Amino acid sequence: METTEAFTGLSCVDCAGAFDAATATHRCPDCGGILDPDYDYDRVDLTPAALAERPFESMWRYAELLPFAPGTAVTLGEGATPLVDCPALADAMGVGRVLLKDEGANPTGTFKDRGQSLAMTAARQHGAEEVALNSAGNAGQAAAAYAARADLDAHVFLPSRAGFTQKAMTEVHGADLTVADPMDGSSQIGDAGAAYADAMEDHPDWYSAKTFVTPYRHEGKKTMALELLEQLDWEAPDGVVYPTGGGVGLVGMHKAAREVRDLGWTDGLVPMYAAQAAGCAPVVDAYEAGADRHEPVPNDEVDTACNGIAIPDPGASHLILDAVRESDGGAVATTDRAILDAAIEVARSEGLEVGATCAAAVSGAFALAESGEFGPDDTVVLLNTGAGNKDVDALRAHLGEREAAAEGEIDL
Ligand SMILES: Cc1ncc(COP(=O)(O)O)c(C=O)c1O
Ligand SMILES: [Zn+2]
Structure with missing residues (x-):
């Protein structure tokens, strides 16, 4: 993996276990808790003055405080918002x-673009070929876009109540969209989560881009x-x-x-x-x-x-x-x-x-x-x-x- 200088790996917010980010890719291998990226802040070679010299054009200008180097980024120019x-x-x-x-x-x-930019960068670093998530709508659309950018296949599970734009653009970006039952507009994020969980059982190789499942x-x-x-x-x-x-x-x-x-x-x-x-x-x-x-x-x-x-x-x-x-x-x-x-x-x-x-x-x-x-x-x-x-x-x-x-x- 091509990581940044200060990034030291992942730690579990529940059991405090520390893990190598090359092998621990999602939840805590010991207790299933949420993993969080860690840094050695003494090795963060960045100052406000140095930042002021950089163009304000994407979130990757803060790469010293992110796990992956800008050269590896799956990016569409996210961030730098007014x-x-x-x-x-x-x-x-x-x-x-x-x-x-x-x-x-x-x-x-x-804002989902910021999360998906980093999650898809991680997916590529981990050698994933197919990614999956459930979402209320916007994260699904963002994942479809960034997966397209990263040349990954995406499987997106949305509730029927998700908006038309989100469903449409997920498919326009080429992702495989599943709208959870019931299709009458009443299915919710939990229904989409259940459909996603069933699919993940059948496809253990799919790389999850789900909220707080990816760190x-x-x-x-x-x-x-x-x-x-x-x-x-x-x-x-x-x-x-x-x-x-x-x-x-x-x-x-x-x-x-x-x-x-x-x-x-x-x-x-x-x-x-x-x-x-x-x-x-x-x-x-x-x-x-x-x-x-x-x-x-x-x-x-x-x-x-x-x-x-x-x-x-x-x-x-x-x-x-x-x-x-x-x-x-x-x-x-x-x-x-x-x-x-x-x-x-x-x-x-x-x-x-x-x-x-x-x-x-x-x-x-x-x-x-x-x-x-x-x-x-x-x-x-x-x-x-x-x-x-x-x-x-x-x-x-x-x-x-x-x-x-x-x-x-x-x-x-
Ligand atoms: C526009 C918008 N705002 C806020 C949220 C909630 O995001 P968070 O998970 O960060 O609370 C979402 C999630 O779908 C969203 O689409
Ligand atoms: Zn743990």
Whole structure:
């Protein structure tokens, strides 16, 4: 394997066992726990000054803090996304500054590209020929794109409720798409997970690119925090509000914030706030209950239009809760109505496009400001994990409902 100078291997977040990344490719060989890339930070030959000299063109500019060298990267130019000032939102929220980190600018339109870039780089390093995952939608599309780039065959398992764009583009990229039963639009991420698990039993040679099964997706998403902090001249914001499903990005970002604090590039951590939809909020419930892990939401109780965060059983909830607590952040759930209203407000007051899923971060930030968690001098970052046009149906339908309510035809 062609690894970077400082990368030392993988360690298990549960049993603390240390493993060689050439042979341990996915979960912990001893206990099945999540594996996390480790580094010898004394050997990280990088400084903010050196970074400032590099072109701002992809996440691979932080390669010294990643496991694999840029020369090996499966890349489409992911990362290097804009951080957009939102003065009207700051006014409306009553905070000093609102900034939107616009991951919609990624090649397939979401932050999933960062994780898949690194996961497919690892797959190629491990000699994989076929990759597989289940996903709510966007990760499946991203995996199909990066597998195409890496010349790998991809098997993608999506729930029927995944969006048309995600299903269509998965196939356009040449992946083998399975939409989980029932096909009537009601199957969920867990149904896609079951179909994936069955297929993996029949195909033990398929290389998994699934959330927290590969150690490299949260590691790739780590670059969102590196980039954000660099864009803020290494001054941590007062909060990052993150639309949280499986928590891959939140956990990765928190890891990066710890790394740069320990390297002395920043003074403190970045308070991470997990935003969820009230119709599926296992992480917020656990946070409020003071619990270390979530209780799964029964499938038939999931009730939200926010597809990307309709994750009733997030396997890494302990890591999300640790990150939120250690960073002195929080967790907040808002209703779909508030979320969809927030998406429309962003589109109208700032001209920016946030999808239904990502708008949970916007309405979550409003709720946090309302409750006094954010104040008039605070800088609040909204993580827009994906482009608004990835899931416009829910927004358009909500607009229609608002119009009907205004005409007195329905009650909202
Ligand atoms: C647009 C979007 N935002 C957020 C999420 C949740 O991501 P995470 O697993 O990092 O919580 C997803 C996952 O599908 C997504 O597609
Ligand atoms: Zn272990």
